[in-house]
Amino acid sequence: MGKIILVTGPARSGKSEWAETLAMQSGKAVVYVATATDNPDDQEWHQRILEHQERRPQDWITLSVPVELSATLADAKPYSCLLVDSLGTWVANLLEEDESSWENIVAELLETVDLVAADMLFVAEEVGWGVVPAYPLGRAFRDRLGSLVRQLAALSHTVYLVTGGHILNLSVLGSPLPIRGEGEVRSQDS
Secondary structure (H helix, E strand, C coil): CCCEEEEEECCCCCHHHHHHHHHHHCCCEEEEEECCCCCCCCHHHHHHHHHHHHHCCCCCEEEECCCCHHHHHHCCCCCEEEEEECHHHHHHHCCCCCHHHHHHHHHHHHHHHHHCCCEEEEEEECCCCCCCCCCHHHHHHHHHHHHHHHHHHHHCCEEEEEECCEEEEHHHHCCCCCEEECCEEECCCC
């Protein structure tokens, strides 16, 4: 099994930069899995994507994967390190899926992550620290991302929180809260 690392934190905290550093330190061939799609009509979004691209080493392979994340991870070679940036964008890309379909997509992703031999780094946004959104789509996004991050953290070997430009290793500083679902309790140690 590959090593699973989750890097989470608020916007502009440095989480992508930390994940990129960890990928470089892996010593493996890095595959950057970009969940965002470029929109040349949105200059600010285009600029954000360019900033990420300019930070990455030239020898990294970049895959654009706005939706089919499970299939991409399943195809990973054991000698590689996949950096998925970001889960928030991936959730947003699938936000129109009904609840049943979404649950199936997440189950497939988590099963795939558990079986992949490559190292995997996931970048995820923390969006639930503010007020509850006043509109249903905002609440769905927040709840889906929060639940996904918690479930992925339970599978991860290491979980980092990056905030204010500082890195906290939550796997050392904290204890995992068990995940309850489908009649089982699952924690990082199971």
